[in-house]
Amino acid sequence: MPGTMNAVVMHAPGGPEVLKLETRPIPQPDTTEVLIKVHAFGLNRSELFTRQGHSPGVRLPRILGIEAVGTVAESPGGQLEPGQVVATVMGGMGRSFDGSYAEYAVVPAAQIRILRTNLPWSTLGALPEMLQTAWGALFRSLRLAPGQMLLIRGGTTSVGLAAIAIASAHGAVVGATSRSAEAESVVKAAGATHFFLDDGAIAEKVRGVWNGGADKVLELVGTTTLADSLQATKEPGIVCMAGMVGHQWSLPQFAPMDVIPTGVSLTTYSGGVADFMAMPLQELVDQVEAGVLPIRLGPVFQLDQISSAHAVMEQTSARGKIVVLT
Known part of the structure; x- marks a missing residue:
């Protein structure tokens, strides 16, 4: 498919202004790859970093x-x-x-899922990475049981809200945190039964409410609250760090x-292609379409x-997954 496309190109690191809309040739796939006409994509903090x-x-x-979500434009290998879709x-x-900030993207055929759905692109675009991170962290890393x-530390993040919905549907008792008191109604609408106003030190409160602490903790704020999340967990619990809204890479x-309590495990979830293909x-997606898995969308x-x-x-003000339409 010769021709040109609009693409957002980054030439140097910096603020949001370094993302430049340019005209680029449409990339050509080989027989192991697929050319996707990108209809929408969600934004992710790793892209911000x-x-x-x-x-x-x-x-x-x-x-x-x-x-990315979209439609197959070319598949030279016939996969x-x-x-x-x-x-x-x-x-x-x-x-x-090169990734999805463009009208077309070439991607290995081995990392593409076919979907059957009537969801609008603005909703579908929010789902792949958000759902795979929430699902993988809950069931692969945390081994969550009913x-x-x-x-969920960072309950109003897009992954946090998805995880609340998935975990509560699975039969877990879910508590979620936010630094904002107004967020209580948001996390409870997603399925949480407990809300903890996060001042950075909530371990004692969690241990008091839950008879010694949480069984499992999904840490989405990151290293800034990780030590406190570990202290909020009772043996033989697990803490999974899967997000970094707190803008700090390392401890x-x-x-x-000093930081990890006896008998409590610390793990991570980064979610590669194998996890995405297996989830x-x-x-x-069917549950989202049926309205039984509530997903909170941010601005489009x-x-x-x-x-x-x-x-x-960057302002962490979206309260839901930000989606870009092409």
Whole structure:
């Protein structure tokens, strides 16, 4: 498919203004790849970190974007049919090769899921990475079981709200945190039964409410609250760090014997292609479409508004997944 497309290209790290809308040739797939006509993509904090210069392995110029939904434009190897609705995430998208901030993207066929859905692109675009992170963290890393007490630290993030809905439907007792008191109604609408106003030190409160602490903790704020989340967990609980809204990559002077309670496990979830291909994505999309899995959407932008979209993501004011339509 010769021709040109609109694409957002990053030539140097910096603020939202470094994301430049340019005209680029439409990329050509080989027989192991598929050309996707991108209809929508969700924004992710890893893209924010890359834009800020915190991904030294990413060579510039680069088209960012670690997820996309759209339709198959070309599949030279015959793995997919033109016109099929598809979703893809990770696998080097927007990092080792050009990603989804464009009208077309070339992606390995092995990391594409076919979807059957009538959801609008603005909703579907919010789902792939958000659902795969929530699902994978809950069931692969935390091994969540019905009846367990689950604390979601960072409950109003897009992944946090999805995790609340998925975990409560699974039969867990869910508590969620936010630094804003107004967020209580938001997390409870998603399925949480407990709300903890987060001042950075809520471990004692959680232990008091839940008879010694949470069974499982999904840490989405990151290293800034991780030590407190560990103290909020009772043996033999698990804390999974899967997000970094707190703008801090590492723990300064990390002393494991001081920070990790006896018998409590600390793990992470980063979610690669294998996790995405194995998760029940169609089932979750069906639940969203049926209205039984409530997903909170943030603002929707057009491709030429990408700088504004990044500015909103950086302010952490969206209260839902930000989606960009192409």
